[in-house]
Amino acid sequence: MNQPLSLVLAGGGTAGHVNPLLAVAAELRRRYPSARLTALGTATGVEAELVPAAGLDLRYIPRVPLPRRPSADLVTLPTRFNAAVKDVARIIQEVGAQGIVGFGGYVATPAYLAARKLRLPLIIHEQNTRPGLANRVGARWASVVATTFAHTPLPGAQQVGLPLRAPIEELAAANAAGRGRAARWAAAAAVGIDPELATLLVTGGSLGAQSINEAVAGSVHRLVREGQVVHVTGRGKTEAALRARSMLDAALRDRYVVIEYAHNMDQLFALADMVLTRAGAGMVCELAALGLPAVYVPLPIGNGEQARNAHDVVAAGGGVLVNDADLTASWLEDNAIPLWQSPDRLANMRTAARSVGALDATKTLTDLIVKAIVRQ
Ligand SMILES: CC(=O)N[C@H]1[C@@H](OP(=O)(O)OP(=O)(O)OC[C@H]2O[C@@H](n3ccc(=O)[nH]c3=O)[C@H](O)[C@@H]2O)O[C@H](CO)[C@@H](O)[C@@H]1O
Structure with a gap:
C-alpha cells in the first residue's frame, strides 16, 4: 500500500453488533498504527458510547429504518435514504477511504450503497446464523463476504468465526x-x-x-x-x-x-x-x-x-x-x-x-480486509 490505510467501518445498534467492529479496528490499529479508521453509527445506537470509548473516530449518519407498515414515512423513505447514502459518500471522500468494512444493521445499508457508487472494495461480516437485510443486499456486490457460522446462507460466504475483543x-x-x-x-x-x-x-x-x-x-x-x-x-x-x-x-x-x-x-x-x-x-x-x-x-x-x-x-x-x-x-x-x-x-x-470455539477470527478477517484493499 503506497498511501496510509484509510477505512470506513460500518456497524451499530447493540453491543453485539459493535464489538466485532471494535475488535477488527484494534487489530488494524495494531498492524498499521498510522491507519485512518472511521466508524459510522447512529446517535441512538450503543456505538455512540462504545466507539469513542475505544478511541475510534465516529461519524453519525441519520437512522433510516424501513417502516414496518404503510405510513407517511414510506413516502419520504427514498429521499431520506438517498440523503444518508450521500452523507456516507461525503465522509468516504473526506477521509480518503480505500474500502468499506460492514457488520450489518441500519448504518450498513447506506454505506454499502455508497461503496458501490464509488466502486470501492466492500468487505462484509455477518455475525448471525441468519443474515440481516443489509448484509443480504450488500453481499451482491461485496468483494469479501465473511460469516461467523458455517451455514449462514449468503452467496460466496466464507466462515471466519466472530472477531472477539x-x-x-x-x-x-x-x-x-x-x-x-x-x-x-x-x-x-x-x-x-x-x-x-x-x-x-x-x-x-x-x-x-x-x-x-x-x-x-x-x-x-x-x-x-x-x-x-x-x-x-x-x-x-x-x-x-x-x-x-x-x-x-x-x-x-x-x-x-x-x-x-x-x-x-x-x-x-x-x-x-x-x-x-x-x-x-x-x-x-x-x-x-x-x-x-x-x-x-x-x-x-x-x-x-x-x-x-x-x-x-x-x-x-x-x-x-x-x-x-x-x-x-x-x-x-x-x-x-x-x-x-x-x-x-x-x-x-x-x-x-x-x-x-474459534480464536483467530479477528486476525483472519483483518487479513481478508487488507488483501481486498491491496488487490483493488
Ligand atoms: C435483542 C437483540 O437485538 N439481540 C441481538 C444482539 O444481541 P446482543 O447485543 O445481546 O449481542 P451478543 O450476545 O452478540 O453480544 C453481547 C456483547 O455485549 C457484551 N456485554 C454484554 C453485557 C454487558 O453488560 N456488557 C458487555 O460488554 C458481551 O460480552 C458481548 O460481547 O446482537 C447479536 C449479534 O448480532 C444477535 O445475535 C442478537 O440476537
Whole structure:
C-alpha cells in the first residue's frame, strides 16, 4: 500500500453488533498504527458510547429504518435514504477511504450503497446464523463476504468465526494454556469477590433479559446457598434483582452481586464456573472460545435466530438450551443448580465448548480486509 490505510467501518445498534467492529479496528490499529479508521453509527445506537470509548473516530449518519407498515414515512423513505447514502459518500471522500468494512444493521445499508457508487472494495461480516437485510443486499456486490457460522446462507460466504475483543482472546488463550486459575484470582480481587466459591454468571446479553432476571431473582435464595451469583441485569433492569437481594439473609447477601451493565465482561468471564445467558452471537462465540459451560435461553423472537446461534455449541455438549417460556425459578433449582454443582459435568462441557470455539477470527478477517484493499 503506497498511501496510509484509510477505512470506513460500518456497524451499530447493540453491543453485539459493535464489538466485532471494535475488535477488527484494534487489530488494524495494531498492524498499521498510522491507519485512518472511521466508524459510522447512529446517535441512538450503543456505538455512540462504545466507539469513542475505544478511541475510534465516529461519524453519525441519520437512522433510516424501513417502516414496518404503510405510513407517511414510506413516502419520504427514498429521499431520506438517498440523503444518508450521500452523507456516507461525503465522509468516504473526506477521509480518503480505500474500502468499506460492514457488520450489518441500519448504518450498513447506506454505506454499502455508497461503496458501490464509488466502486470501492466492500468487505462484509455477518455475525448471525441468519443474515440481516443489509448484509443480504450488500453481499451482491461485496468483494469479501465473511460469516461467523458455517451455514449462514449468503452467496460466496466464507466462515471466519466472530472477531472477539483482545481481552477475551487473551483470557481464552490463558484458559487453553491452563492459566485460568491465575486469571480468576486476579479478577476476583478486582471485582471484590471470593475466588474459591462456585460462581454463576448471569447475563441477558447487552440489553439484559427480564425473564432471566425474574427467574434468577426467584431462586437466588437457593443459589447463594451453593455458591455466589454475579448477575448483570441490563440497563434499567435491576429492580427484581435488587429486591431479591434485599430479602436475602444478611450473612449471604454478599454472595449476590448485582451489576447493571458490565464494562469488564472478561473479568466476569474469568470468575465464572457456569453462565446463564441469552444466545446472541457474541455471547455464544465468546463462551465457546473461553470454554465456559452455559445454559442458553434464546430470545423467543426472530424465527429461532438465537437458538440457531447456540446450535453448534449445544450439539457438541458445551451448553444446554432452555426455552424462555420454560425458564422459571424452579427450573433453575431442579436443573441449573445440579449442573453448576457437578465438577465432572462442567469439565466435560468446558472441553466440548472449546472444541467449537474459534480464536483467530479477528486476525483472519483483518487479513481478508487488507488483501481486498491491496488487490483493488
Ligand atoms: C435483542 C437483540 O437485538 N439481540 C441481538 C444482539 O444481541 P446482543 O447485543 O445481546 O449481542 P451478543 O450476545 O452478540 O453480544 C453481547 C456483547 O455485549 C457484551 N456485554 C454484554 C453485557 C454487558 O453488560 N456488557 C458487555 O460488554 C458481551 O460480552 C458481548 O460481547 O446482537 C447479536 C449479534 O448480532 C444477535 O445475535 C442478537 O440476537
